[in-house]
Amino acid sequence: MRTALIVGTGMDLRASGGQSVEVASPYGAAITTTTLGGEQVAILKRHGPSSNVPPHLINFRANMLALQEMGIERIIATAAVGSMRKDLPPGSLAVVEDFIDFTKRRDPSIYDRPGPKAVYTDFSVPYCPEVSEAIETAAKELDIPLAKRVTYVCVDGPRYETPAEVRMFIKWGGEVVGMTGIPEVVFARELGMCYAALAISSNFVPGVGDRPISHQEVTECVSSRCEQIYALLDRAIALIPQERSCCLPPS
Secondary structure (H helix, E strand, C coil): CCEEEEECCCCCCCCCCCEEEEECCCCCEEEEEEEECCEEEEEEECCCCCCCCCHHHCCHHHHHHHHHHCCCCEEEEEEEEEECCCCCCCCCEEEEEEEEECCCCCCCCCCCCCCCCCCCCCCCCCCCHHHHHHHHHHHHHHCCCCEEEEEEEECCCCCCCCHHHHHHHHHHCCCEEECCHHHHHHHHHHCCCEEEEEEEEEEECECCECCCCCHHHHHHHHHCCHHHHHHHHHHHHHHCCCCCCCCCCCC
8 A cells, every 4th residue: 555645624535445444653543445546545534533633632643653654655635724815715726835834832843752863854845746746637637626836834723813814824925724734744754755735725714705714614615525526536646656756765
């Protein structure tokens, strides 16, 4: 098994021959397997099997170490995001190209104790180009609209952003904001797994939209796109090259 999907708010992917798998890791995790793109893949629900774990309590280390233990090399993550662009309305899809880490209480690295040497990891290309291109090619083949690549701002949550924070994020170059992309992408790079992210615009952020944010509306917006996203991921997985030529090894 080479590929995993990490799914978040509102995502309920159909399973074909799936089963629950208990993965041995220093922290423990449960993962479902299914068939997509003509191959067996792992599906990890980042908010837990019952989708009841809030973003600030997700055990990102357990999740990523479990995927590494399974031998996963490629990851596509889905993320519901608030849009800071009027031309990226709810329901829009976009591949994430870069990120700004505005989290304050999360582990910054998978390396949580001193080792033989200090580890420093390059992030000049934050997301895997090969996996990202597979998503974009799949969208073209299936005639699924995909916005241009976006810069993702990650916050701790579970509260939504204030108008002042949104103004700051926009000045920094942020285009979408979410609560789960960090440290997933960091841990993946440190563990040598190629990681790409598909952002699903679920709402306009305060100051861009004209009404309060409802989590129910966020979930319903993402859920309404599940079938299309399922088809997109199914095709994208089939398009990911068998041999990796893009991922920098961990430092």
